[in-house]
Amino acid sequence: MPALFGAAAPVGVFIADYATDKLPEGFPAALATGMWLGGGLGLGVWSVQSAISSDEWGFAALGRATFVGSLAGGAIGGVVGGLIEPSPKTSMLILSGSGWGGLVGMAFGGAASSGDWKRANDAVSVGTLIGGGVGLLGSAGASFGWTPSWSQLGAMWGGFAIGAAATTPIYLVYLAVDADPRTGLIAQGIGGLIGIGVGAFLAPPNRKDYAGNDIDDRLEPFEFAKLVGVGPMATPGGLGLELTGMLW
Numbered sequence: 001m002p003a004l005f006g007a008a009a010p011v012g013v014f015i016a017d018y019a020t021d022k023l024p025e026g027f028p029a030a031l032a033t034g035m036w037l038g039g040g041l042g043l044g045v046w047s048v049q050s051a052i053s054s055d056e057w058g059f060a061a062l063g064r065a066t067f068v069g070s071l072a073g074g075a076i077g078g079v080v081g082g083l084i085e086p087s088p089k090t091s092m093l094i095l096s097g098s099g100w101g102g103l104v105g106m107a108f109g110g111a112a113s114s115g116d117w118k119r120a121n122d123a124v125s126v127g128t129l130i131g132g133g134v135g136l137l138g139s140a141g142a143s144f145g146w147t148p149s150w151s152q153l154g155a156m157w158g159g160f161a162i163g164a165a166a167t168t169p170i171y172l173v174y175l176a177v178d179a180d181p182r183t184g185l186i187a188q189g190i191g192g193l194i195g196i197g198v199g200a201f202l203a204p205p206n207r208k209d210y211a212g213n214d215i216d217d218r219l220e221p222f223e224f225a226k227l228v229g230v231g232p233m234a235t236p237g238g239l240g241l242e243l244t245g246m247l248w
Contacts, residue, residue: 042070094140
């Protein structure tokens with residue numbers, strides 16, 4: 001089935017794009033984002049159920065949860081993309097926000113856990129699901145008033161990684177105190193959040209024209225190869241022809 005859908009999906013998208021003479025701007029990104037988020041939510045629900053329940057759903061339920069979640073998420077993303085046509089940067093912001101929230105929730109859940117991993121994974125699974133939901137809602141709310149630039153999105157991910165890494169020296173403190181080092185994950189989660197804010201602040205925002213429209217969202221015709229110039233070129237003992245071009 002993965003091989004079948006893996007082949008059918010891109011072929012179907014190609015046919016749909018050709019039949020509609022170009023899909024609406026922002027629709028593909030919104031559709032893909034909805035499927036990723038829906039599948040992730042299904043995976044999160046399955047993970048929590050398997051962690052806290054004595055009657056685990058099993059592997060077959062994992063397949064059903066991710067399939068139903070991605071299908072429902074794709075339907076919602078497709079409707080949103082078709083009606084609103086959000087910028088792909090908005091879709092990436094929402095997807096990133098859910099990822100950041102899930103990672104921070106995982107850290108907070110790990111910090112709140114106790115005992116061996118069999119017991120600790122309950123808090124980790126629940127924290128990841130809750131954090132991902134909070135990040136999803138928060139980034140979706142922010143998208144109504146702000147569209148980040150691609151530079152800001154990249155800097156926010158970089159800031160998150162740097163903030164989480166910069167707080168790792170906190171674990172050196174646990175060498176001198178009698179405390180569970182897992183609580184250091186709180187500092188790493190907070191450091192990641194601070195890094196996101198710093199990255200968004202330092203990176204250049206979207207460029208605007210005189211009317212306030214987003215210059216970076218304008219679609220330019222795609223050119224794989226382009227001839228820029230032709231001219232003479234001096235060579236040892238002769239004269240040659242120089243071609244200057246660009247490859248995408």
